[in-house]
Amino acid sequence: MMFNTILAAFLAVSAGLTATPQPGTPSGSEGVKAGVSPASKAVSDAAAFTAFKAKIVYLGNGTSLENGVVLVQDGIIVKVGKDLEIPAGAGIVDHDGALSAGLIALHSNDGAGGELNDTTRTVMPDAEARFAFDPKHPELREALEAGITSIVLCPSSSRLIGGQTAVVKTSGGVIVKPNAQLSLGLSSAALSYNEFPTSYSGALGELNAQFSDPKGAVSRAVAGSLPVLMDVNDRAETMRAIAFAKKYKLRGAMYGSYWAEDVVVAIKESGFDVICTPFDVGDNQRGARSVAALAAAGVRIGFGLDSPARHPASLRFGAAMCVRQGLAADSARKALTGDAADIVGAGNRIGKIARGSDADIVLWSGDPVALSSSIKAVYIEGKQVFGGSK
Amino acid sequence: MRPQATILALASLACVTHLPTLGWASLAGTTPLVTEDEDQACAELPTYVLRAEKLVVRPGKVLENVSVLVRGGEIVLISPEIPLPEGATEIKGKVVCASFMDPWSALGVDSNVLNDKSLNEEARVSDALNLYSGDFLRQQALEAGVTTARLQGGYRGSTGGLGAVVRLDPELDDPSTAVLLSDANLGMSVGLTVDSGARLVRGADGSLQFLSGDEPVDVFDRVSAIDKLISKLESGAAYRQAELEYAHKLDEWNKEIAEQTKKLEGDYKKAKKSRDKDVKEAEEKGKEFKEKKYKESRKPKQPKQDDGKAALASVAEGEIPLVVEVHRSSEIRNLLERTKSFGRLRLVIAGGSEALSSAKELAEREIPVIVWPALRGNSAQDEFASDDLSLAGVLAARGVPILLGTGGRGEDATRDLPLLAQMAIGHGLDPEVALRALTVDAARTFDMAGSIGTVELGKDADLLVLDGMPLMPGTNIEHVFCGGRLAVSNKN
Structure with a gap:
């Protein structure tokens, strides 16, 4: 350093x-x-x-x-x-x-040294990602060199309620927003074959139990002061997440976009933002097409990165792929900066x-x-x- | 050496010979331009006149306001003014340039061949093509402007066999039309992490552990991999030497036999007389007549036919290039040192993540590096540890000839070659060098420069019509010609 x-x-x-x-x-x-x-x-x-x-x-x-x-x-x-x-x-x-x-990478693990996945428990709403932040970690430098000045540290998608995300800068150790979103795992990634929860029904049962008698960060999510970040993958998971959010009047963003083109209307009506999962060379064009369709329908979008497992240049690569599939360049630039900041409630300061x-x-x-x-x-x-x- | 190429060359020659001399008279005249006995494939392709505000003949050479006449799949005329022949289609565009070639691709190759660890030198990737599946991927590649690719099998083994150059047109289902070159190169690799599958490994504490998946190659094995590669090249050179010696000896022997025959024929009467005399004498003496034994020198023995060694011989003699995927600086250095003695060898480095440390020698020996600018995260395999998106740019700046490829691992990556090229530009590669890498340099490295890679008379019509300069921000591809066929049209 x-x-x-x-x-x-x-x-x-x-x-x-x-x-x-x-x-x-x-x-x-x-x-x-x-x-x-x-x-x-x-x-x-x-x-x-x-x-x-x-x-x-x-x-x-x-x-x-x-x-x-x-x-x-x-x-x-x-x-x-x-x-x-x-x-x-x-x-x-x-x-x-x-x-x-500066670009904003939503959904990152940079500088957290693998501390964002507590595999011992699946429900920990009051875990805060900011405590995993090491401002001197070399991964942050790599992000910086790719034009990324802020990242959102997110608990692992494999947890049912993983905790709270944090918006941090890639240089100077600045924490822009310590408790940005409450991370909820509504995709199959949160299910395990031998640990609770092992099924969607079990997962939803536990989430309902937590949200009907809300405590701590969950109560702030229910009260509307803390946005949620719902990890979803396929269409069924997306629709399930939307229904869950509606039941508890939650607001926030969904992470996952691959199948979104089929459920654009439902996503638009839900009022949720969509954070795109990172893109790689050779990815099916359906994902990029879905992003273009969401933006065209007026859904606010941002780009996730999942670094350091992904190269920081994947952020702009994803945007370029979406532009190739019809996303307006203006929308892509907005998604990388201003809209990304607004999604995590930091638009008054960054982006x-x-x-x-x-x-x-x-x-x-x-x-x-x-x-x-x-x-x-x-x-x-x-x-x-x-x-x-x- | 290259039956496929020869057949194709003859076929295209046949097309050309049927065309009348191109002049104003024949263009305006009523003589049918296509004769009845013309090869069917040629006759089916329509005629086009492309009118370009800018024609990129090759990167760095741009002509303004010219037209290109495409007939029978070929570029037959480039001129400031070409009247539209009857029945021809006119396409106007801002920029016309050669379409792209992916010099390191897996599009259309059966995945078992990609993963085959036991391929021989005579194995041909062209024998593993499936031109019926993945048409949508070929179509997407065309839409991105990539019309040809060099395919390579067996990246998981030390030998990948013979690579092929193919056209990515989904309409071409027959290998005889899709494959442009079935022995584009011989592929090998050194030091790549291998998938060892499920295995039991004894740990340091003596306990047995169950492991699966990728396993980095032991450092000593990597050194011996280069030894093996060199001894293979030597065996190829020896095979060629033996073949030449055999040819020489056979020639001598034939000459000797011819001389002997001539001598015997010349001496025939004398010999007959002498034999008759001997027979008579024997009869008189009541003895049995013994024929004189005819002695002939032994015919030289032909060396055992070995296609693998023949391929290695072609490589050692520089008839086809040798593509070695190698990443670590020590292995690249070692490989360069050990291959010095093969004066005619045409070495091409694939990957070359740490090639910068040998940049001087690569530049001096004009050894091209096919850079694979991929988005690797922190879980990339060991050999890619120091991989960086700036590699193409820094190598090119040091005078190393570079190409850009998609790594030959997955079928779907070729479509994104132009995005990777743009990313390399964004990380310091000169845009003109990038365009050269995707067109003329790729074609030249794999002996395709006679038919693709530039927009010149007599070349195949593998062309792009764009609304701006290729690979530049905001440029869109409007039309794509693949082997003379208008395969993509995004503009009415």
Whole structure:
């Protein structure tokens, strides 16, 4: 990790894409605290500004801005626009390419060191994935280099009630949202041949018992303050999950999309978001077609990753496969950023290039959903953590 | 050496010879362009005129505003202006380029052959094709722009047998039309993790454990795998030597016999006289006449026919390339060192996850590496441990000839070759090199450059019509020609 920090520091000072403060401006905020005159205070504040200019800025909500400017102060986006006045003394990152919010990988195990699957019990609503998070794990670096700035750590799908997911950043050890969703295993993955539950009926029986007399995190899910993440696989599981959610007035997302094209209407009516399972080379095109159909029907979608078992580049690969099967590129970009953030209730902080959001920014050679685009630099909260001149 | 190829070459030649000389007169004239006795297969293919704003003849060579005349499955004319012949179909497009070839594929190969650990050098993957199943996969490959593939069997064994180049047209159910080359290469592998099945293993504490599935190859076995590979090549070279020696000796012997015969015939009268005299003398003396024994030198013995060794001989002599799947740097280094003595060997590295450490030598010896840019997670097999999506880009930057393939493990991966190529571009590969890898370089490596890989006169019409430059963001494929047949049309 020491090495990574040094590397990041090295990259930050290397030429090219890095911010270049105007000479003669004071750096740091020490001067402000010391109580200097208002004029010099303005200059000091300006030094904390960085202006990112890019040929095209993808805002994370499905729209984009040509020749946009993103003004960042203290790691937070303070202004986004076309012809922004850049404060004197601000650092400028002038990028001849595309800019987007950092990608968000829903459903990941990166940096959890295999601690997300407690095989001794199947019902543990109050287990929290954030406690498995090791911010210095090298897997996070790999995700970062694939343009992923936030991941959602999820308990294993093999547990009936696996616990609560956590939204974390891939650099800096930041936990964006400690209790994002309650993970429910409604797929066959939660069934075992020799341990409870061994059948769908048994699983549903136990879930009903837990949800009809809710305690702890389950009661928050029933009260609507904690969204659920329901793991499903085939059509029957999807319909069963929708019925279960309706019974307890649950809201949230379903993880699994392969057969969704046949049950699009039911999913749309349920109000649930869909998180796509990761895609691989040669996968049946039905999965990608289903994602396109869901998006066309107005279902909010995001992409799961299941890293480190999957390569972090699978995230964009999946998006590209879906685009090939008819998903609009705007929808794909939104699913990788803004919508993903909204699905886990962190849209006010990550996933968007908007005033008030964290400056988690990726600079691309071109469109992020085109696989031929390369990553030029990654910033988390305004700090460059990957990339440099090439 | 290559009966299949020869037959096909003759067939296509037959098609060409039936075409009248292409000039304005014949195009505008009323003479029927297809004669009655023309080969049926050729006659069935319609004529097309493709009008391209940009024609990518080969990566790096682009012509603007030209037309391409496709007749009988071939490109017969490329010119700025071609009037539309009667009955021909006109297709307009922004960009026309050669369609893609997957140089490392399993599409259409029976899975038992892919997993066969005991294939011999004479085994042909073309004998394991099932052209009736998986048509939807071939169709999807065509839709993605991939019209040809080199297939290889037996990746789980040390020998994969002879690879084949095939057309991925689902309409082609007959191997004689689908297989373009049945001995495209000989395939081998070194150091791959093998599926050892169920087995009992004695642990360090002496207890027996039941294991199943993949098992990494022991490091010493990997070294000896290269020894075996080299001794196979040597046996092939020796077989060829013995064949040549036999041919030479047979030639000498034939000459000797001819001379002897000539001499005997020339001396016939004299010899008869002398024999008659001897017979008479014997009669007079009441003795039995003994014929003089005719002595002839022994005919040289023909070496035992061995197809496997013949294939190895073709490899050792560079008549067909040798594709070795190898990943670890030590094994690549060892293989390069040991194959140096085979001056004519055309070595191709498949996979080459750690080939960067031998980049200099690979570049100097112009040994191509078929990079397989796959999405491997942390559970990938041992040999892929340092695999990285930037491999193609860094190798190419070091001057190593690279191709891009889908690994020959599963039938369904070939469809995604263009996505993998784009991913390699996104990780540093020059787009022009990527396009070359999918077209002309793949064709050239496997001796197909005479018919596919570029858009040139006399080449087969394996073409793409696109709305932008190939492999670039946002580009869509509008039409796909596979061997002259319009196999995909996404635009009315």
